[in-house]
Amino acid sequence: MRFLQRNCRNTSDVEDVRQEVYAHVLRAAEKSLPERTKPFLFSTARNVLIDRLRRENVIPIDIAADLDLTVVPSEEPGPERAVFARETLRRLQLALNDLPPRCREALILKRVEGLSLQEISRRMGISEQAVSNYVQRGIFALADQLYGEQSAIGGEHDLT
Secondary structure (H helix, E strand, O other): OHHHHHHOOOHHHHHHHHHHHHHHHHHHHHHOOOOOHHHHHHHHHHHHHHHHHHHOOOOOHHHHHHHHHOOOOOOOOOHHHHHHHHHHHHHHHHHHHHOOHHHHHHHHHHHHOOOOHHHHHHHHOOOHHHHHHHHHHHHHHHHHHHHOOOOOOOOOOOOO
16 A cells, blocks of 8 residues: 555545455466565556556656566575575475374374364374374474473473
């Protein structure tokens, strides 16, 4: 909204422009979802504003120049954040590798693949309660390894 308020010639049109942007985004999303939503949204808003100015047949040079100079915020993380994320993933992988095989399997099926307890139970040939126990123990063990202290909720965890 701030982008539209700054760049819309008539402030009373901001709500209408917003609705028009939403309509364009919805139509585009029905065909395929954009990979980077924030830049897509800003580009769409910019294009809607330019189209409205064209329809009015009056494009003040200062507004067109401002729109062309608009920098769309990047969704790309900074280098420090990328390094931190890679390091966290590496530590998570090492921690997962340290889990007992059945515990690791249940945790991955639940948290990574998003399967239900019932689906995991069938796949692993164990009860849903056993799956729940494996997942809970795995989460506590990962938290203990990643954060360097025993989890306050679960205390010590026997993973066997």
